[in-house]
Amino acid sequence: MQPHLKQVQQPMTTTPGTDTHPTASTIMDPNPKVLFSTDKISVGVHYIMKHRYRRLPVVDNDGRFMGVFGVSCLLRLVLPKAVVMAKGLDTAPFVRDSLSDLHRRLQAVEDEPISLCMRDEMVRVCPDTPLIETLLTLYKTRASLPVVDPDTGKLVGVISYFDVGEKVLAAGV
């Protein structure tokens, strides 16, 4: 099945930071791969596994940022709810589930939309967020950072560690 994946082609709505005052928009990838919130979970799982993505942003049909879907969501789907829910079991060393049991849990939800299991309370930055604040957020989040227009809620780009590394190396002294 072909996922409804696309690369967001963003018209630049904000002025990229200058070299002396760089911002999030200076270092972001303005055309990130995204999933749609209406895509089936099976589609998202297949895609992130095939391309080895840790996580991808999820948008609605108007391009508004909805959350992220990635390997941690996949783990949440295959583990018993009682161990991944808030205030659930801290440990479960007594459970002897097999790989088939994990697959059974995934099968039960694979036709549901991604919106059911994506992480929606995500750390994000605005295009105008100053560089250091952006990098500090990236450092604390330890994963790709969505850049979201605060007025429209639309995803305008994504910042990964590699984007930052490339930009820093290219800048020279």
Add this chain to the structure above:
Amino acid sequence: MNPATEVMDVVFGLDPQWYAGTLFVLTYLFIMSDRINRAIVSMTAAGLMVLGGVLTQEAALEGVDFNTIGLLTGMMIIVAITRQSGVFQFLAIWSAKQVNGSPWGILVMLSMVTALLSALLDNVTTVLLIAPVTLLITDSLDVDPYPYLFAEIFAANIGGAATLIGDPPNIMIGTAVGLSFNDFLFNLGPVVAVLLPAMMIPIYLIWGRKLVASSDARQRVMDYNEADAITDKRLLWQSMLVLALVITGFILANDIHQEPATIAMFGAALLLLISSLPRSPGEQSEQLEYIFSKVEWITIFFFVGLFIIVYGVEETGLMELLASKMMEMTGGDPELTTISIIWTSAIASAMVDNIPFVATMIPIIQNMGGMLGGPEELMPLWWALALGSCLGGNGSLVGASANLIVAGFAERAGQPIHFLRFMLIAFPLMLGSIAISTLYIYLRYL
């Protein structure tokens, strides 16, 4: 009137009874509305009771029942340490395996474990420990968790009614009247032993007979290795030793002339001491911070504020007035008064938090002592209040804190317990349990 409250120079020259009564009603309304955390409501109202001149600070502190506070805090600390050993998970899984993974058998066993733990710990702690294991087991069995969670709510509230420490209303009644662990066990234990199996009958007829699991699913549960749930054997033995000493202390409280709060707090201190011995000072501080973070401070501060509010109202003579009005309504007949109390408590506790209700009823019943002939004549009323307020919590989802905790788990597991759906079955079942309790009180005490 207490000399400490002689001030009674209420702000703006208001009548103290009106001021305290209005503050009390507003507190109730805010708690019921659930818009502001109940601890904030009670602390604010307690502050206004003192600032308004109804009580001095000295009198306010006098009104706080530190026996209840100490008992609750001590037990919370003991449970917070004990749960780290994994013993509660062990107990739940072991019990589930005793019935060979049968879905109905597991429901019964988990309900029994919930009732037992609820009698020895508090209800909220019990469901916090049992509900996640229940969801794990029902996931493996591939069955609807709703009947299990429903039964556990009932079991927690029924089991909690059996002992002094099982449910906050009992702690409050016990400490206010001077009733011991044994008094509760011998007077309420028998009816709880009847109520628990009795409640299983309708649950079986509604859900139990339809619970089916495949042999593979049952095998998944049987494959659980409960021994692996024990993550710290040393802590397990230490916790069991202290818990046994504390329960023995409660049973012998009268003989050793110690209050329950002293026993619970000393048990907590002892367990903290022996479990901290192998740790470095830095690790001890870290562990202590973790354990203290597990104490439900919201509940503790709610109680402190509530005690001050009720004490303020009591000092104005309003409770005495309410008591005499109630006696007028029942014509001073002990039988009618007792039966009125159990049914009123049950219905009120199904609708509002039973803690403020019981805090209000205690001074009202104490004031009835003179009218009914003395403290001994009040005993059926205390048992009626304890049963009504504990069992009434089963009547609706908001009837007890434990119910809301279970509902929270159910929602996070994608199986929400809706208010009306729950109440449609729970309220009639609660009324049935009150009918049985009324019969018990009538036959035994009236």
